[in-house]
Amino acid sequence: AYYDxxxxxxxxADYNKAIALDQNYAHPYYSLGLIAETTGDIQTAIKNYEKAAALYQQQGDDIWYQNAMSNLKRLKGY
Known part of the structure; x- marks a missing residue:
């Protein structure tokens, strides 16, 4: 809600609390990537999308993995 x-x-702060509770929960990393991208911190966005993508892939969540990879490709320019 705070993002919106x-x-x-x-x-x-909320996403970091969620990560502290469960470091394998991918959505907070993805959301941190969105915030970083929105605020122009592209390197942080990339770092968070990469972490989210790795977790999504590990967990077999193909749809969210593809979402994260799409954002990474766009930010990295390929």
Missing amino acids: LKKYDLAI
């Missing part, structure tokens, strides 16, 4: 309200600091 553009309260990125609060959203980041």
Whole structure:
């Protein structure tokens, strides 16, 4: 909800709490990538999308893996 309200600091805090509770939960990494991309921090976005993609792939979540990879390809320019 904080992301939609553009309260990125609060959203980041919540996503980091979720990661602290479960480091294998891919969605917070993906969402951190979205925030970083939105705020222009492309290197952080790439790092978070890469982590999310790896976890999605590990967990067999092909749809979200493809979403993360699509964002990575776009940001990396290929």
